[in-house]
Amino acid sequence: MNFEETDQGTHVVLTPEGKFNLVAAPPLKARIDDLVAEGKARLIVDLHAVDFIDSSGLGALIGGLKAARQQGGDLRIAAAGAQVKAVLKLTNLDRILAPYETVEEALHDW
Amino acid sequence: MTGDGATERKDYVLEGFAVPEQLDAVHTLLAEAAGDHPELDPMDVMLFETAVIEIANNVVEYGRPEGEVRWKFTIRVREDEIEAELDDTGQTFTPAQGKGMPGEDAEGGRGLPLAEAVLDKIEFDRLGDTNHWRMVRRLGQTPPI
Numbered sequence: 001m002n003f004e005e006t007d008q009g010t011h012v013v014l015t016p017e018g019k020f021n022l023v024a025a026p027p028l029k030a031r032i033d034d035l036v037a038e039g040k041a042r043l044i045v046d047l048h049a050v051d052f053i054d055s056s057g058l059g060a061l062i063g064g065l066k067a068a069r070q071q072g073g074d075l076r077i078a079a080a081g082a083q084v085k086a087v088l089k090l091t092n093l094d095r096i097l098a099p100y101e102t103v104e105e106a107l108h109d110w
Numbered sequence: 111m112t113g114d115g116a117t118e119r120k121d122y123v124l125e126g127f128a129v130p131e132q133l134d135a136v137h138t139l140l141a142e143a144a145g146d147h148p149e150l151d152p153m154d155v156m157l158f159e160t161a162v163i164e165i166a167n168n169v170v171e172y173g174r175p176e177g178e179v180r181w182k183f184t185i186r187v188r189e190d191e192i193e194a195e196l197d198d199t200g201q202t203f204t205p206a207q208g209k210g211m212p213g214e215d216a217e218g219g220r221g222l223p224l225a226e227a228v229l230d231k232i233e234f235d236r237l238g239d240t241n242h243w244r245m246v247r248r249l250g251q252t253p254p255i
Binding site for chain 2: 019021022023052054055056058059060062063066082083086087090091092093095096
């Protein structure tokens with residue numbers, strides 16, 4: 001899986017596509033860790049092009065969220081599809097990774 | 111048409127190595143089964159796929175010897191349920207079933223609990239030198255989400 005990255009100055013948007021699974025999760029998590037280490041700790045993961053997530057993908061998002069918050073930032077997710085929303089709810093992760101409908105909404109107070 | 115005996119029941123089968131590159135083939139197998147059964151609720155298919163992939167992931171990640179484990183998936187769509195059987199040649203082990211969902215901060219440990227949450231039956235047996243999983247989701251129920 002490839003992912004696009006857009007640095008908007010105040011935040012960085014990462015846009016994975018396809019299956020966010022045990023193959024795709026480690027490189028995305030590694031990139032998030034690099035960004036946070038560079039001081040870019042306000043991150044949006046735009047999920048509009050992800051059609052399937054597994055527990056590895058969830059782990060990468062949680063790991064990224066923790067890393068970003070430790071540096072005073074945050075990781076937010078936007079534009080999740082039906083399967084991603086279902087899995088977030090089933091794992092109770094929607095409580096700490098509330099899915100925003102759009103990237104613009106996710107930016108509301110940044 | 112009563113449908114009794116009129117519906118051809120087909121097994122959807124995939125055999126190969128339990129390696130990350132083969133996970134797409136598992137998705138494709140499930141898509142083939144779903145494509146032949148347009149009566150299936152997309153939510154049932156989606157949640158069943160989620161569970162099957164989690165169990166497949168476990169075999170890919172923990173099956174030993176790494177890269178040499180072979181697996182066989184068999185998917186069956188019935189009137190009231192969808193079933194997957196997974197046999198693999200990995201080492202014997204005892205799955206940690208029934209442990210519940212880990213806490214919000216955990217970065218791992220959600221695979222089997224997630225599968226258990228969306229399946230009506232999940233059974234594991236060691237049959238000879240093969241691990242055998244049987245996963246069933248009943249169809250047409252109110253989704254648990």
